[in-house]
Amino acid sequence: MAPPGDPAVELDALVKRYGAATALDGLTLRAARGEVTALLGPNGAGKTTAIEICEGYRRADAGTVRVLGADPAAGGRDLKARVGVMPQSGGVPGTARAGEFLRLVASFHRAPLDPAALLARLGLTEHARTPFRRLSGGQQQRLSLAVAVVGRPELVFLDEPTTGLDPQARHATWELVEGLRAAGVAVVLTTHHMEEAERLADRVVIVDHGRVVAEGSPAELTGAERQLRFRARPGLGLEELLTALPAGSAAKESPAGHYLVEGDVRPELLATVTAWCASHGVLAEDLRIERRTLEDVFLELTGRELRG
Numbered sequence: 609m610a611p612p613g614d615p616a617v618e619l620d621a622l623v624k625r626y627g628a629a630t631a632l633d634g635l636t637l638r639a640a641r642g643e644v645t646a647l648l649g650p651n652g653a654g655k656t657t658a659i660e661i662c663e664g665y666r667r668a669d670a671g672t673v674r675v676l677g678a679d680p681a682a683g684g685r686d687l688k689a690r691v692g693v694m695p696q697s698g699g700v701p702g703t704a705r706a707g708e709f710l711r712l713v714a715s716f717h718r719a720p721l722d723p724a725a726l727l728a729r730l731g732l733t734e735h736a737r738t739p740f741r742r743l744s745g746g747q748q749q750r751l752s753l754a755v756a757v758v759g760r761p762e763l764v765f766l767d768e769p770t771t772g773l774d775p776q777a778r779h780a781t782w783e784l785v786e787g788l789r790a791a792g793v794a795v796v797l798t799t800h801h802m803e804e805a806e807r808l809a810d811r812v813v814i815v816d817h818g819r820v821v822a823e824g825s826p827a828e829l830t831g832a833e834r835q836l837r838f839r840a841r842p843g844l845g846l847e848e849l850l851t852a853l854p855a856g857s858a859a860k861e862s863p864a865g866h867y868l869v870e871g872d873v874r875p876e877l878l879a880t881v882t883a884w885c886a887s888h889g890v891l892a893e894d895l896r897i898e899r900r901t902l903e904d905v906f907l908e909l910t911g912r913e914l915r916g
């Protein structure tokens with residue numbers, strides 16, 4: 609297997625149109641071996657389309673795609689065996705029994721993982737004889753994940769792997785993904801859970817309207833900037849607080865009773881805020897200094913309006 613850091617996925621200037629709608633509008637990205645790459649983006653941003661092109665299920669209208677050095681649209685069997693895929697839903701025939709199906713998929717591979725151990729790891733042992741369509745939504749997802757990884761792939765695509773999972777299953781999934789990364793696998797996943805991306809991803813790629821709008825490690829994207837938050841009674845006169853703060857600071861109340869102060873958060877700024885609160889008889893509850901979260905960055909880049 610190629611060394612960690614080597615690109616497993618290379619997409620250059622991908623374009624995909626559905627009639628008049630442009631799903632991908634020049635998307636360029638890399639995903640390396642031994643790393644978790646998280647694709648984030650609002651509904652309809654083009655994440656699934658990009659992944660399905662990598663999987664060879666769809667063809668791009670323009671641009672180039674290399675997956676483990678090959679063109680997925682050429683459909684080579686050898687490439688398919690080296691790539692694991694967990695689609696957004698299903699991917700397993702409804703009547704197939706969980707354990708039998710996993711053993712069948714394992715039998716197609718040269719050195720698969722032990723299906724029984726994998727079922728146990730994902731908490732599915734007692735459902736091994738249950739047909740796929742009778743499994744709960746979360747159990748179906750866990751089986752799809754098992755199917756994606758049982759062949760010891762070099763690259764896995766996981767489309768929203770933890771959506772709808774309970775906390776235990778989510779943690780089991782995260783541990784499995786961390787194990788894949790440690791084994792040098794390239795993991796490409798999509799998620800709408802920003803904490804998940806922050807926790808799991810080495811690289812985050814934020815996609816909007818079919819293009820990359822930002823990328824980097826979670827720490828690079830959230831930056832070193834800090835902000836101060838507290839709760840207090842609604843309607844404090846922030847204009848007056850602002851005059852006491854260093855130039856370049858910002859203060860806002862959103863939602864009511866929740867206050868946010870941004871700027872160069874130093875000890876003096878904290879002292880100014882608490883002194884101002886004290887002089888106005890305000891008890892600042894849950895006062896804390898924090899870094900911007902990935903969700904803050906995501907909303908800044910992609911806006912707050914709902915997507916169709």
Ligand SMILES: Nc1ncnc2c1ncn2[C@@H]1O[C@H](COP(=O)(O)OP(=O)(O)OP(=O)(O)O)[C@@H](O)[C@H]1O
Pocket residue numbers: 626629630631649650651652653654655656657658
């Ligand atoms: N077969 C299709 N025919 C027409 N339009 C399509 C088709 N597949 C996808 N689209 C459109 O392409 C755009 C991108 O869809 P895609 O599923 O890639 O988004 P996504 O980022 O995965 O969204 P989500 O977060 O909701 O899963 C959307 O506007 C979608 O409606």
